[in-house]
Amino acid sequence: MNPAYFPALRDVLVHGLPVTIEVSFASMLIAVAGGLVLGVVRALRNPALDAIVIAYVEVLRGIPLLVLMFFVFFGLPQLGLHFPEIPSAIIALGLWGAANGTEIVRGAIFSIASGQSEAGAALGLGWLQVMTTIVLPQALRRMIPPFMSLFVSIVESSSLAALIGVRDLLEIVRIKVENDATLWLPLLISILFIYFLINYPISIASQRLEKRLT
């Protein structure tokens, strides 16, 4: 075994792992919050608002995530908007996640039978009351599995941030192999294992939650 492996792995874990977790976790929060707000806006069935949200979702889902990240980090500064590496990665990944989250929330809300909101309305509850007390509590259960797989995608895609210089797991590996190319294989295998260790619990949690809520 290459004696440089363990010090290099130490740096990957100490410096790279927290950054990967930070970028992923912040992006997940934006994906959930943005998805909930825009998904509920879709449930208003207002044609003008629908058009705006649909345009956002389709554009964000239609462009490659890496191009979006480059756009935020290299493109926006020319418009006077400067973001450092990590915020740029979070903005791009978060906006992309929110677009996917919107579709998850919208799908879950519309999957609740219309008789539910009709019964709520007939009892005198307002639109927001029907949404918060009747529709969303039921829809949330149906959102959990798709959100969990979105979280897994976000963790995987966070590695793209290495390409705008974010010092995440992959970027630290790339820095470490600059002096010693024989570290490529052991370090890549190591971070593959780390990514798996982050994502596997998410899958397990999803299965548990799904069972508990049905």
Next chain:
Amino acid sequence: MTMVAMSHVRKAFGSNEVLKDISLAVDPGEVCCIIGPSGSGKSTVLRCINRLVSIDGGEVIVDGLSVTDPKVKDVDLRRRVGMVFQQFNLFPHMTALQNVTLAPRKVRGLAGARAEETAMRLLAKVGLKEKAQQYPAQLSGGQQQRVAIARALAMEPKVMLFDEATSALDPEITGEVLGVMRDLAAEHTTMIVVTHEMGFAREVGTQLVFMDGGVIVEEGAPRAIFENPQAERTKAFLSKVL
């Protein structure tokens, strides 16, 4: 005073004219049963009364409030009108008790304890006091529909609408729901009942309306219509269902 007065009500969904010039008056304490073939507009008549459907023409006055008056809020109308649906539409994530207390707490602003007290009394009334903590999925269809009736009654409505309340139930358990509806009628609850239960319409109804193709073909005393229908369409319909 008339509790529900509909005059010349028209409603179309797209090019499909569902209601054509419907006029109907229901006095307090009356049990008005609406019968007729599927697609005749019966359910739409009910939905016009609590604004679940907005009307295209004519007028509906409920306890003095006009459904076409923009100053009349949905909530003012719906507090006066209870509705029971064919598919029960209980909230599956809430217990029977929570289903019944939701609207009194959120709409009438009752405190939890008072809402629960009323709800328990109503659940006892429909014979389900011991099922208060059960979720809808744990109840039979007949029990779910009785909870739905208690839920509507908890708003202390002036009039109750029943939209084919027993159509989704197995024949042998329609009786328990019809029994509760009979009790309500005996207490002089004003009811408008869309139904295929001809026995109920005949025995409990005080007023019978036969609808077909979006119009009221015939109306009057139930016994008179069942025994001596005047219109050909009424005769044809009754000969098929009786």
